[in-house]
Amino acid sequence: MQIAEEKLTFYYNGNIKKVPAYHLIEAAIEERGNYLVEFYNEFLIDIYVLLDNLDSKYIAIDWDNTVSADPEFFIDLIRKFQKAGYTPFICTLRAPDEENIAEITAVLAARNIAIYLTDGQEKQSYMQNLGINVHLWIDDFYPSICRDACLLFIQNGIE
Numbered sequence: 001m002q003i004a005e006e007k008l009t010f011y012y013n014g015n016i017k018k019v020p021a022y023h024l025i026e027a028a029i030e031e032r033g034n035y036l037v038e039f040y041n042e043f044l045i046d047i048y049v050l051l052d053n054l055d056s057k058y059i060a061i062d063w064d065n066t067v068s069a070d071p072e073f074f075i076d077l078i079r080k081f082q083k084a085g086y087t088p089f090i091c092t093l094r095a096p097d098e099e100n101i102a103e104i105t106a107v108l109a110a111r112n113i114a115i116y117l118t119d120g121q122e123k124q125s126y127m128q129n130l131g132i133n134v135h136l137w138i139d140d141f142y143p144s145i146c147r148d149a150c151l152l153f154i155q156n157g158i159e
Protein backbone atom coordinates (compact mmCIF):
# COMPACT_ATOMS: atom_id res chain seq x y z
CA MET A 1 0.00 0.00 0.00
CA GLN A 2 1.30 3.43 -0.89
CA ILE A 3 1.24 6.08 1.77
CA ALA A 4 0.20 9.49 0.49
CA GLU A 5 3.19 11.78 0.22
CA GLU A 6 1.31 14.87 -0.77
CA LYS A 7 -1.45 16.35 1.31
CA LEU A 8 -4.94 16.16 -0.15
CA THR A 9 -7.20 19.16 -0.66
CA PHE A 10 -10.87 18.60 0.16
CA TYR A 11 -13.71 20.80 -1.06
CA TYR A 12 -16.89 21.60 0.81
CA ASN A 13 -19.62 24.17 0.38
CA GLY A 14 -20.56 26.39 3.32
CA ASN A 15 -24.07 24.94 3.66
CA ILE A 16 -22.59 21.63 4.78
CA LYS A 17 -21.49 23.15 8.08
CA LYS A 18 -24.94 22.53 9.54
CA VAL A 19 -24.57 18.73 9.46
CA PRO A 20 -22.71 16.96 12.30
CA ALA A 21 -21.03 14.45 9.93
CA TYR A 22 -19.17 17.32 8.30
CA HIS A 23 -17.52 18.21 11.59
CA LEU A 24 -16.14 14.67 11.88
CA ILE A 25 -14.51 15.14 8.47
CA GLU A 26 -13.21 18.57 9.38
CA ALA A 27 -11.60 17.22 12.56
CA ALA A 28 -10.06 14.24 10.75
CA ILE A 29 -8.64 16.52 8.04
CA GLU A 30 -7.09 18.81 10.62
CA GLU A 31 -5.65 15.88 12.50
CA ARG A 32 -4.07 14.45 9.34
CA GLY A 33 -2.81 17.79 7.99
CA ASN A 34 -4.86 17.57 4.81
CA TYR A 35 -6.40 20.76 3.42
CA LEU A 36 -9.98 21.94 3.30
CA VAL A 37 -11.20 24.68 0.95
CA GLU A 38 -14.60 26.28 0.64
CA PHE A 39 -14.24 27.66 -2.86
CA TYR A 40 -14.68 25.65 -6.01
CA ASN A 41 -11.49 25.48 -8.03
CA GLU A 42 -11.18 22.25 -9.98
CA PHE A 43 -7.42 22.70 -10.39
CA LEU A 44 -6.83 22.87 -6.66
CA ILE A 45 -9.28 20.28 -5.36
CA ASP A 46 -8.47 16.59 -4.97
CA ILE A 47 -11.61 15.33 -3.28
CA TYR A 48 -15.15 16.70 -2.99
CA VAL A 49 -17.41 16.38 0.06
CA LEU A 50 -20.98 16.90 -1.16
CA LEU A 51 -24.13 17.13 0.95
CA ASP A 52 -27.14 15.28 -0.46
CA ASN A 53 -29.96 13.89 1.72
CA LEU A 54 -30.16 15.76 5.04
CA ASP A 55 -31.78 12.99 7.10
CA SER A 56 -29.78 10.01 5.89
CA LYS A 57 -26.95 8.33 7.82
CA TYR A 58 -25.32 6.84 4.70
CA ILE A 59 -21.94 8.14 3.63
CA ALA A 60 -20.70 7.09 0.19
CA ILE A 61 -16.94 7.05 -0.23
CA ASP A 62 -15.30 6.57 -3.60
CA TRP A 63 -12.35 4.22 -4.00
CA ASP A 64 -9.93 5.26 -6.78
CA ASN A 65 -8.08 8.48 -6.01
CA THR A 66 -10.20 8.88 -2.90
CA VAL A 67 -9.58 6.09 -0.35
CA SER A 68 -6.67 4.88 -2.47
CA ALA A 69 -5.11 8.37 -2.27
CA ASP A 70 -4.72 8.17 1.52
CA PRO A 71 -5.95 4.82 2.92
CA GLU A 72 -4.74 5.53 6.44
CA PHE A 73 -6.77 8.74 6.60
CA PHE A 74 -9.91 7.12 5.22
CA ILE A 75 -9.74 4.04 7.41
CA ASP A 76 -9.61 6.37 10.40
CA LEU A 77 -12.47 8.46 9.00
CA ILE A 78 -14.61 5.35 8.39
CA ARG A 79 -14.07 4.31 12.00
CA LYS A 80 -15.05 7.80 13.21
CA PHE A 81 -18.26 7.71 11.14
CA GLN A 82 -19.18 4.25 12.43
CA LYS A 83 -18.56 5.28 16.03
CA ALA A 84 -20.86 8.28 15.55
CA GLY A 85 -23.70 6.13 14.21
CA TYR A 86 -23.25 6.68 10.47
CA THR A 87 -23.07 3.96 7.83
CA PRO A 88 -20.14 4.65 5.55
CA PHE A 89 -19.68 2.46 2.50
CA ILE A 90 -17.53 2.28 -0.60
CA CYS A 91 -19.18 3.28 -3.86
CA THR A 92 -17.04 2.90 -6.97
CA LEU A 93 -17.61 2.93 -10.72
CA ARG A 94 -15.51 -0.22 -10.97
CA ALA A 95 -16.96 -3.44 -12.31
CA PRO A 96 -18.23 -5.93 -9.73
CA ASP A 97 -15.60 -8.58 -10.31
CA GLU A 98 -13.72 -10.60 -7.73
CA GLU A 99 -10.39 -8.89 -8.31
CA ASN A 100 -11.81 -5.44 -7.57
CA ILE A 101 -13.61 -6.62 -4.47
CA ALA A 102 -10.50 -8.44 -3.22
CA GLU A 103 -8.33 -5.36 -3.72
CA ILE A 104 -10.71 -3.15 -1.77
CA THR A 105 -11.38 -5.59 1.07
CA ALA A 106 -7.64 -6.23 1.45
CA VAL A 107 -7.06 -2.57 2.24
CA LEU A 108 -10.14 -2.09 4.40
CA ALA A 109 -9.77 -5.42 6.22
CA ALA A 110 -12.59 -6.16 8.67
CA ARG A 111 -14.03 -2.65 8.79
CA ASN A 112 -17.53 -4.04 8.46
CA ILE A 113 -18.25 -1.86 5.46
CA ALA A 114 -20.34 -2.51 2.36
CA ILE A 115 -18.86 -2.14 -1.12
CA TYR A 116 -21.04 -1.07 -4.07
CA LEU A 117 -19.57 -1.44 -7.55
CA THR A 118 -21.77 0.40 -10.03
CA ASP A 119 -20.00 -0.80 -13.19
CA GLY A 120 -19.91 2.68 -14.66
CA GLN A 121 -23.46 3.67 -13.73
CA GLU A 122 -24.12 7.05 -12.12
CA LYS A 123 -23.77 6.52 -8.41
CA GLN A 124 -26.70 8.57 -7.12
CA SER A 125 -29.38 6.84 -9.18
CA TYR A 126 -27.69 3.47 -8.66
CA MET A 127 -27.93 3.84 -4.88
CA GLN A 128 -31.47 5.27 -5.04
CA ASN A 129 -32.54 2.19 -6.99
CA LEU A 130 -31.32 0.14 -4.04
CA GLY A 131 -33.39 2.32 -1.70
CA ILE A 132 -30.38 4.17 -0.30
CA ASN A 133 -30.38 7.93 -0.11
CA VAL A 134 -26.93 9.25 0.63
CA HIS A 135 -26.15 11.92 3.21
CA LEU A 136 -22.61 12.77 2.09
CA TRP A 137 -20.66 11.86 -1.02
CA ILE A 138 -16.86 11.85 -0.77
CA ASP A 139 -15.40 11.55 -4.26
CA ASP A 140 -12.54 12.87 -6.41
CA PHE A 141 -14.70 12.83 -9.56
CA TYR A 142 -18.13 14.33 -8.92
CA PRO A 143 -19.55 13.63 -12.42
CA SER A 144 -19.55 9.96 -11.39
CA ILE A 145 -22.34 10.73 -8.90
CA CYS A 146 -24.77 12.33 -11.32
CA ARG A 147 -24.42 14.10 -14.63
CA ASP A 148 -25.41 17.28 -16.40
CA ALA A 149 -27.50 19.81 -14.53
CA CYS A 150 -27.62 17.73 -11.37
CA LEU A 151 -29.26 19.44 -8.40
CA LEU A 152 -26.56 18.01 -6.12
CA PHE A 153 -23.91 20.15 -7.82
CA ILE A 154 -25.96 23.35 -7.60
CA GLN A 155 -26.69 22.72 -3.90
CA ASN A 156 -22.98 22.28 -3.29
CA GLY A 157 -21.77 25.35 -5.12
CA ILE A 158 -20.40 23.55 -8.18
CA GLU A 159 -21.22 25.02 -11.59
Ligand SMILES: [Mg+2]
Binding pocket: 062, 063, 064, 065, 066, 139, 140, 141
Ligand atom coordinates in the same frame (compact mmCIF):
# COMPACT_ATOMS: atom_id res chain seq x y z
MG1 LIG B 1 -12.36 8.20 -7.98
